Amino acid sequence: MSISTEITKSSEMKFDGKLIKVTYDIADVNGNDAWREVVHHPGATAIVAVTEDNKIVMERQFRYALHQPLLEIPAGKLDIGENPLECAKRELAEETGYRATEWTPLGVIATSPGFCNETLHLYLATGLTMGETNWDPDEYVELEYYTLDELMDAFKNESIKDSKSLAAIMLALPYLKSVKA
Numbered sequence: 001m002s003i004s005t006e007i008t009k010s011s012e013m014k015f016d017g018k019l020i021k022v023t024y025d026i027a028d029v030n031g032n033d034a035w036r037e038v039v040h041h042p043g044a045t046a047i048v049a050v051t052e053d054n055k056i057v058m059e060r061q062f063r064y065a066l067h068q069p070l071l072e073i074p075a076g077k078l079d080i081g082e083n084p085l086e087c088a089k090r091e092l093a094e095e096t097g098y099r100a101t102e103w104t105p106l107g108v109i110a111t112s113p114g115f116c117n118e119t120l121h122l123y124l125a126t127g128l129t130m131g132e133t134n135w136d137p138d139e140y141v142e143l144e145y146y147t148l149d150e151l152m153d154a155f156k157n158e159s160i161k162d163s164k165s166l167a168a169i170m171l172a173l174p175y176l177k178s179v180k181a
Helices: 084-096 148-156 163-179
Strands: 007-016 022-030 032-042 044-047 058-065 066-072 075-076 099-108 119-130 142-146
Touching: 007 032, 007 058, 022 075, 022 084, 044 058, 044 084, 044 099, 044 163, 058 148, 075 084, 075 163, 084 099, 084 119, 119 163, 142 148, 148 163
Parallel strands: 044 119
Antiparallel strands: 007 022, 022 032, 044 075, 058 066, 058 142, 099 119
């Protein structure tokens, strides 16, 4: 069985914001018209950063859309034409102050493929040295440090709800088992 391709017949911009754009599309699906609302996002990176004492750097920040603080790994959006690894390095330094000497790609995930084209490039960062943070004016982050066992417990008790953090840490597990404290 082969999956058929959906072909865009028309696309109308419904919202053109600072971060996202939203289109209302009509697609041909097996000879039938189907509507598709699509959120267009520039993409982002997310980083599992591990300190010399085998702690994973996490951020707690308030997420307006959910009206609550979330515990997440460092992450940030790609600038137009930016290389994902350079974005990851920039975001890690800006949000945590850390710089890393070793970067391991963990893969690319689609955050909400049913309606959004955003992809996240995931990395493991080790060999960390501390520097200064450089938060955006509208950003406030509290850094927290966890062992792998503590994060696994947080997953089990649903203290971590952020999908990029869940995915990235799971993809980093083969590397993290060797740094487990």
